[in-house]
Amino acid sequence: MWVESNSIVEIIFKFINFLIILFIMGYFFRKSSLPGIKLALQDKLNYIVSLRDKIKFNSTEIEKLDFDIEKNKHEIKNLDDKLSNWNNSCILQKENEALSAQKIEILINDKRVFQQENFDKFIAKKTVIPAVIKESEAKLVAIFKDEKKSKKYMNDLLGFMK
């Protein structure tokens, strides 16, 4: 019975001792290790949070970059189109310039022909025609110096007037 009661007390004391030891351990754990663990956990947590932020930031950046890439692709396409248009217009302009040059050449040639013709006419007007008229006049004067001829001409004329 004693043994039994001793044993129960013993068990209770043991239990209390155990609790005290547990408490002391808990106390010391709380006093010494827990802040360090807490701090370490907090650090780890902070690190994880910062990593998560970084991941978030990076994914946003990646999205932005993707968007930029898309935008750049569009711009490149636009530039390509513009370049192609400009190239086409350059070719067209070149063709037009070639055509204009041809037209100008034709016009210049026509003008040259016209000038040559006019020059010929000018020469005829200035020299040939007056020379022909002068020569004809001299010939007519020579013909009608003959009194018979001039008299006949005048008589014919007067005959018409009668």
Place this chain on the structure above:
Amino acid sequence: MNGKDKLASRYAQAFVNLYADKITESEFFNIMQAHDILSEDNDILLLLEFPFAKEDKKTFINKFLKKFSLIEEFFNLIVMLIETNRIVLFVEILEFILWEFQDYTKKIYFDITASDTLNDSEIYTIKRFLMKLSNSDIIYKYRVDKKLIVGLRALSSNFLWEYSAYAKLQKVKRALLEESL
């Protein structure tokens, strides 16, 4: 017709209305000659504007009329023109008198030019022809111009009748020049 011409025309009309009967054909030609000379050089008209003594001016005008063989009726006209400072109109007045005279007498003046000397009968033929052509009596002046080569030219203010080698040459020349344009 400008103002100067209008005024000259009125003087001429008045003169012809008053003295048309005194203007014979020979007077007509004298007026024409005076007009031709004065229109070339009218300095003598300016002399008439100088402030001479009255008698001197009268003598000067008479000499002027004698020089151009103009009828004495022009004396009053000249005096009036001098007094009104319009003597510069005298040449135009003479020209309008020539016109008015033709209207008044219903005769048209022709300047007849021939390449050779013509006898009276030939001139008469030309006169008759021109009368028929203009349907009117004519006054004419005849002269020889060798420039025509051969042929005739009759020129009035409204008519030109020409049949000469010179005219034909000019026609050919015009045609050639027009063709070369």
